[in-house]
Each structure stands twice: as C-alpha cells, then as structure tokens.
Amino acid sequence: MSELPRDGLVAVVKRDCPTCVLTAPVLGELARRAGITVYTQDDPSFPDTVPGPVDDLGLDISHRLAIEIVPTLIRLDAGHEVDRTYGWDRAEWERVAGIAGLGIDLPRSRPGCGAKNVEPGIIERLKIRFNETGLVSRRIAIGNDEDEYEAMYARGWSDGLPLVPPTEERVLRMLDGTSRDPREVLGLVPPDLAPATVEKIAINAVMAGCKPEQLPVVLAAVEAVLEESFAMHGVLATTMFVGPVVVVNGPIRRQIGMNAKGNALGQGNRANGAIGRALQLVIRNIGGGRPQEVDRATLGNPGKWTYCFAEDEEGSSWEPLSVERGIAPGKSAVTVFAGFGLQGVVDRKSRTPESLARSFAESLKTLFNVKSAPPCDAMLVVCPEHHRTFREAGWTKARLYEELYKLCEIPGEELVAGAKGIAEGGSASRIGTMVNKFRPGGLMIVRAGGDAGMFSGIIGGWSSSGPRGSVPITKEVKR
C-alpha cells in the first residue's frame, strides 16, 4: 500500500523499457537536485540511481495517474497534477522539472514504451479494481468452495451445455467488440419484456462462447428478432418446432471466420455455433423464455441450441439474401427466420434447371403435410453443385422464385380432408380451385454448402408465417 506525495516530482518507469534505462541517470540527478518519487512497474530495485524506488507492481498508482507511456514525469502541486511529459525529451523534462542541463550525455529525445497498466488483460483488471467498468449488471459472487460451472447451471442460466463464466474481465473485453453504448436498449425481450441492453447481451455472448468481434452480429440478430413483426413471443411460446434461424451476409462473415462451406449447417465452427447460441441465451436469460414454461414446444428442434450460418456468396451468380432484402451490396447483415430442422433434397440426376426446379418444388410441397397449403414460409438452401445447374443455364434467383411459385400450385381436390385417404386437409370449398403451397414472398433462397454433393436443403417455417405471425427480418450489422 503506497500513497502519492502531494507536491514535487513523480516518475513512473519499468526496467523492461530501454528509454527508462536510458533516463535512469537523469532520475538520479533529479533525486539529488530536487527530490523525486520514482514508481517502478516491473522491478522494485529499478532504477538503482535513486534512493528507494517505490514498488508499483500492483500498478495501482500507475492506473490512478493514467500512465500510458513510460517513462512519465509528473509535477504535483498541493495534491494536483500541474505538468507531465512522457518518453525522453530533454527540453520537456527540463520544463517539467524546472531544472536546466539534464542528461547532457543523452540523445536529445527518445520515444518511451507502452506502460504495463494499459496492457490488454491488465487494464480490465484495474478498471474492475477501481470501479471504473461502467457495468451496471448485478455482481454474483461464487463461493470459493463452489464450482462456478455448476453454480451457473444451478441458477438456470444454461441451455444444457457448459457456459463460459461471464466475469467482469470477459464482459469488458466482449464490449470492446462494439462501439455501441453498453446501456443502449435494443428492445424488450419476451416473454418477460425485459430490456435487452448491449451489456446484458454481451454477458450472454460471453457465456455462449463468442469472441468480441462476433458481438456485432449477435446484436443485429437480437435487434432483428425483437422487431414486432418477427413476433418473438409467439415463436417462443408456440407448440410447433420453430426457433430463430440466423443467416449472415456480407464481409463480416469472413472477418469473423464463419462457415458457409462444407457442413455450414452443422457443428464445428465457433462463430456459427456461438452466435446462434448467444441469441437463444438472450431469450432464455433476459427474456425468461424457458422450455416447458412459456416455451411450449412439443418437440422443439436441435436448432434451438444454435441455428446460424453464413451464405456462400463467393462464386455465386445470385445476389445475396441481404441484397435481395434491401441491404446495400458490400454491407454486412443478418436475416432471421422462424424456422426448424432440415429436410434434404437429394437430386443427383437433374442437369437442367427445369428438372431441378421440379425436384425442389415437389420436395417443398411435402412440408408439414402434403395436405397442407399454405403450411408455412420456407428457406431453400441451394448447394453449389445444384446452383451450378441454374448458373450455367442463366437462371437468376428471381427466375427460380418465379418458377418454384408456379410449380407449387396444387389442385384443391388434392388438399381437402379425406383426399388420398388422409383425414388431414382443408374444406371442400377448395375443390375446383388452385391453391399455392406458399404465400407470395413466402420462400427464401440462399446458397451454402460444400463443393461436392448434390444435396440442397429445406428449412421449414412456422404455421403462423407471414404478417399475421412472424415475417423474416433483415438488419444491417453495426460495429
């Protein structure tokens, strides 16, 4: 424990800094001629040119003096700082010390080194020690004899898998990933309608395993699901399978190492996994939405752990989903969709777009039940080998939408209750009409997957798709 003098000269140095070593004789000169208190950041015996350098290995004094560069020379008067200089510059040191002719054997100037107290990992610890984090969330102390991982389970924070403990250091580092104010509220999270502050989202992102540079995508996804027209309360509370599916477009995909290639919808990529998981933890922890409580899902789906992937834009002849939905090319964005599961579309023989589109349409028509139209919105994930067939034939994405919509027209006779020997179905009034499997705009097409394999996929939606329930939302990612 040490205290600052009220008056006179103070210097902060470290032995590891060549400029500090260079100025050691000058500090000795100042000690003899004016008196000086020298605080040392790394070696209590340095510099040996002054009597009793003060140990600041804990960096308390350095932090309180807001030292960024060593050596720093400061003049105090009645407890207040009145002058300071850093690095070695003879004229500056002479001015601050009020003494001429310092260090005449030394070069005129030499830049200093970064101070230890501002090194990453240390600055966060000092901000916590000195109550400067600005974080307002409740602190929860875990006892020494308590396993912190078990303590997090016991408090109900987990989705079932272990969580990264959200310490103040980790949350501070997470918040470095965004320039947004930690107190900014992005919306009210159902079912409790609790405010989603950037800080609370960052805590959940830490627990989910995100890296700071992934936080902006999590924030955009949270903003998107909290749009009223996404109907997050209903998506959570429904007995159906759905949860938010997150598709990421734009340069941030590659900057944060997302997977749009092989196994894009599977395991093994940290960004894909952690971003989707963070969104679910936000719903669980901030919103209070938990299975068998307000989440009434009958079966749910494995995507409710995490369901996030990037579109494979490179090498595509189609515009990215985000651009199709109004975001400028070159901007990063997320699109959220209330979806579930993955139904494979295996077609190894079609070599014309017409044949492949019919394959897609016939598979799409089985969604929910062949007797159901329209059942829900759907996302079609087209693999590169299938996309190639459309590209080589010059089919735009708009053309494929148009053809699929036409191919999904179904005679009403096939859809009425009892038809095909299935009790499920609509009323007899459908007889003599054509009914489309999808509402206009109810299909989304993205491109993802490995280069080999003629295997595309269909992500089904919610029975309450569309304006009366949930519509997909696209949001630009803000840093």
Add this chain to the structure above:
Amino acid sequence: MTVLLDPTSERSPTSRPRLPRPEGLDGLTIGILDIAKSRGDVFLRRLGERLGERGIAVRHYAKPTNTRPAPLPLAQRIATEVDLVIEGLSD
C-alpha cells in the same frame, strides 16, 4: 472468489457473501472514513487513537457529504492506501 455478471433481467434475489475477515490486524493499515454525519468525527478520531495505541497504522478520510456516495477519486485513494476500512454509518 469468482465474481460473475448476472445475465438475467435480475428479477430474482441473490445473496452476496461477505469478504473474508482478516485473522488479525498486525501489519495491516486501517482506513477510517468519516461520512460527515454529526459528531462521527469525534467518535472515529478516538477510535483511531485507540488503534494507534495498539501500534496499528491508521489513515483518516472524510466524505464531503453524507448524502452521496464517496467520490470515485476518494474511493480509489482508499483502495490504494489501506487494507481495510472502518466507517460510521449514522450519527
């Protein structure tokens, strides 16, 4: 002890364990914080004298007003200079 930040909307109570107490006062520096309640200074000065008589290092601090939390620079100074703090909470 690990301190975690609460990821929830904080609608349920939590308990906050106290810091472990020191086994003795030998070798420690004690801060005495006068929060500016009336005659607190008299009581705390005498307490400081009694601790001093036992050879314990004591530093005195005062808040400018009892109506607000201690200013951050004062709190930081105390955290840097002493091992534990005694403060009077009422007059």
